[in-house]
Amino acid sequence: MSDWIDAVDENALANGENVVIDVDGTDVAIFKIDGQFYAIEDVCTHDGAEIASGRLEGDQIICPRHGARFCVKTGAVKSPPAYEDIDCFPVRIENGKVQVRDNRWD
Numbered sequence: 356m357s358d359w360i361d362a363v364d365e366n367a368l369a370n371g372e373n374v375v376i377d378v379d380g381t382d383v384a385i386f387k388i389d390g391q392f393y394a395i396e397d398v399c400t401h402d403g404a405e406i407a408s409g410r411l412e413g414d415q416i417i418c419p420r421h422g423a424r425f426c427v428k429t430g431a432v433k434s435p436p437a438y439e440d441i442d443c444f445p446v447r448i449e450n451g452k453v454q455v456r457d458n459r460w461d
């Protein structure tokens with residue numbers, strides 16, 4: 356089981372912003388939406404683009420390369436040309452820090 360990793364100060368992101376951090380060798384994008392934090396892998400399942408650099412519309416991120424859409428809250432794919440979900444990760448607030456953990460190998 357991987358440890359929780361400090362990602363960013365709780366107050367460092369405005370709504371709609373994100374930050375990408377390394378979690379045990381995986382780039383993870385942490386988004387703030389309506390005061391809540393969500394974490395997905397920073398990779399588009401269509402062809403590997405860095406999804407965090409795309410445009411956010413509500414709770415959907417639009418891939419900057421070919422326009423696939425994903426739900427930031429769940430990683431679920433919402434429109435082609437991607438057909439597979441992005442992995443999403445648990446997030447918590449601890450002592451003013453947003454923390455994330457890679458639970459894929461638990």
Ligand code: FES
Binds near residue numbers: 399404436437
């Ligand atoms: S790499 Fe994201 S839609 Fe093609």
